[in-house]
Amino acid sequence: MARSVVLRGVPRCPHCQIAPRWCVCAESRAVALPFALDVLMHNSEVWKPTSTGNLIRRVVPASRRIVWHNQCLPRREDVVRDGGADALWILHPRGEALEDVLRDQREQPPPGAGALENLRVLLIDGTWAQANDMLRHVDGWGRKVRLPVSALRGESRYWLRAQHSAGHFSTIEALIALLNALGFASESDTIRGQFEMHVYAMLLARGHKTRAGQFLAGSPIGASMPELVRQLQAGSGRAGAIAK
Structure with a gap:
């Protein structure tokens, strides 16, 4: 079945947003994180089934989605809660090194879950141009933090959209890398599995069987x-079989 399945107004699962024939909800796993999580999402991403920001919302139910619209900008008080700016990390490649931030806070990786209980992490979800606009708006709300180079190795596994250059990763891959860098391997692995299944199912839904097979080989x-x-x-996922 061709990509037109996605482009036409065919029914989609209300949870995973994929056509029922390729629904992945049978393997849905919720993850509790050692810190609070917000996703600042550009309004153009809200209804996209490919959005990893939407996937984060499903995999991490306790996370918050804050929708960005240039005519209705989010306020600082909507994001920065008790603890102030020092308790908010804005994950971005132009931030301070994670190792330096942890050292300043006198936390030695891997920290225990209790060490991060007052922390809130803000992820920015949109295209790179959109993310830069959003970053300018939230700059100063918290501490910009960048991941170590070792946390994001190789190429992005986000095969649903073209990456503009090497080193560009999706929003959920940044979250996975952060968890790995902090020593929360179990949470990272669970989210990675949900992410990779989402990409694989979307490739099949678009009719890219060969590419889906290549993706599966490294997953x-x-x-x-x-x-x-x-x-x-087989093209007959659990939800699709029920629908029939």
Whole structure:
């Protein structure tokens, strides 16, 4: 089935936003994070099934989505809660090194969950041009923090959109990398599995079977979610079978 399946107004699962035939909700796993999480999402991303900001909202139910619109800008008090600016990290490549921030806060990685309980992390979700506009608006609200180079290696696994240059990763990949850098491998692995399954299913829904096969070859989901992978390959996911 061709990409037109996505472009036409076909029914979609209200949860994963994928056509029921490739619904991935059977393997949905919620994750609790050691810190509070906000996603500042450009309004153009809100209804896109490919958006990893929307995926974060599903995988991390306690997270907040703050929609950015240039005619209705979010306020500082909507984001910065108790604890003030020092308790808010704005994740961005132009920020301070994570290692320096942890040292300043006298936290040695990997910290225990309690060490981050007063922390709120803000992720910026949009195109790179949109993200730069949003960053200018929130600059000064908190501490800009960048991930170590070792946390984001290789190429992005976000095969649903073209990456403008090397080193560009999706919003959810930045979250995965942050969790790894802080030593929360279990949470990171669970979110990565949900992310990779989302990409794989969307590739199939677009009719890109060859590319989906290439993606699967480098993914852990073949081993961690084999039954759902088989169902998706057959084009009759669990939700699709129920719908019939």
